[in-house]
């Protein structure tokens with residue numbers, strides 16, 4: 281990916297930020313500034329940074345699981361909309377695809393569980409006494425659950441494709457998962473237009489809609505490539 285800068289490296293996997301990444305920091309800072317001045321601006325930026333620490337941990341979950349199956353992970357790239365772990369290839373078996381896809385959300389659920397234990401051990405109520413830890417817990421629950429929505433490019437889309445491809449050929453499983461994702465995208469778009477507070481939903485819908493098309497194209501290209509190589513070898 282062009283215009284990325286390495287900021288760290290964990291387990292030998294470089295973490296890069298895309299040049300557009302500071303936009304989300306600027307947006308959070310500006311929103312805080314308008315709401316309550318410098319303190320709220322800093323709080324907004326800090327919150328986004330913490331969310332992205334959770335995103336990096338989520339992507340490391342995918343990456344380390346992929347590596348267990350012998351798949352090399354080139355890097356983790358942070359974009360304003362989230363993170364991507366870029367692997368050199370897709371897992372071969374459906375069970376591997378499911379395991380790699382589920383490992384990201386699992387990291388968030390484990391973090392949420394640990395945070396719940398810490399809040400409980402400190403004798404705090406869950407009534408938002410400990411705002412920071414409770415917020416962090418909610419962030420991780422939301423990250424985990426949102427990624428399980430069965431639509432590409434979310435992890436849930438890959439889990440669904442993995443499950444379907446135990447019964448169907450890979451391209452057919454991808455097509456069916458794509459259709460399910462696009463129905464969900466449509467539902468998100470309608471919900472977003474009905475309720476103006478959910479303005480983010482139509483944006484997610486657009487991302488899902490294109491994510492689904494990209495995934496299907498990718499699989500089609502791979503199948504054609506494999507067929508061509510097969511023919512070339514036959515000749």
Ligand SMILES: [Zn+2]
Pocket residue numbers: 338339342381384385427435
């Ligand atoms: Zn993920």
